Amino acid sequence: MGRYLGPRCRLCRREGMKLFLKGERCYTDKCSFERRSYPPGQHGQAQVRAKMSDYGIRLREKQKVKRMYGLSEKQFRRYFDEADRLKGLTGTNLLVLLERRLDNVVYRLGFASSRRQARQLVRHGHILVNGRKVNIPSFLVKVGDVIEVREKSRQNPFVKESLEGVARRGVPQWLELDPDGFKGVIKALPVREDITLPIQEQLIVEFYSR
Structure with a gap:
């Protein structure tokens, strides 16, 4: 799949948190997530109440980080494989590699x-x-x-x-x-403590290790 060209605020609503994809706008009242924090689509509000499966939770965490750094699936998987080859915790290695871009x-x-x-x-x-x-x-x-x-x-x-x-x-x-x-x-x-974003990297490791 090619690069995403659709509305970026839609991605924040899909992941249920601000990804700060539109710069200064995300800090203002114009932020779409502030006005509509539920998932996009016709049934978005109903999805808030729906229980997510373990697979869905891990998938959403992976998608969230991938979109946060603006990477394609192929790029993100390549970073994960590189992190897995390095010494230490794979999840931490992944975040450090992304931060070093x-x-x-x-x-x-x-x-x-x-x-x-x-x-x-x-x-x-x-x-x-x-x-x-x-x-x-x-x-x-x-x-x-x-x-x-x-x-x-x-x-x-x-x-x-x-x-x-x-x-x-x-x-x-x-x-x-x-x-x-x-x-x-x-x-x-960077070390893990420097990365203050709300990321649960272990869920990403579990997603790719399934």
């Missing part, structure tokens, strides 16, 4: 108001890693990497607007932001 780091640093917008910035060559242009959203950052907005792109209204709202979202402890210099540094690799 360049588009996610650009979003976490506040250069973009959503991961979708961050992915676009990366693909269009607005982001430098250690002084070199990297246009691959899935590029995995490592400790010591310097992520910055290209000088010619620093007047981009989307970047400036996003940086103004970064205080509301906060910057993770494993990152260090220099807003005046439009750059950030990877101080350390």
Whole structure:
């Protein structure tokens, strides 16, 4: 299946929580999830009362994280297989790999108001890693990497607007932001405690291990 092009707020309602897919809009009263927090569709309100099977619970958790990071099923499964090969807990390894993606780091640093917008910035060559242009959203950052907005792109209204709202979202402890210099540094690799999103990664492991 190709990339999802439908309404993004519909995905939040389907998963029963805000996935923050539309940037600053998600923090306002215009957020569709705030007005209609039940699943989309004709029978959405009835689904709230319906009991979900164990398979359904695990499926929804996997779908939630996949949509949160904006990945296809094939991409997500590849990350899971890589996490399974690494030492340690597979679920934690999976989340760390997803957090290390360049588009996610650009979003976490506040250069973009959503991961979708961050992915676009990366693909269009607005982001430098250690002084070199990297246009691959899935590029995995490592400790010591310097992520910055290209000088010619620093007047981009989307970047400036996003940086103004970064205080509301906060910057993770494993990152260090220099807003005046439009750059950030990877101080350390993220650990599970740094990932404060409401994710139950063990359910994803159980889904793929069934």
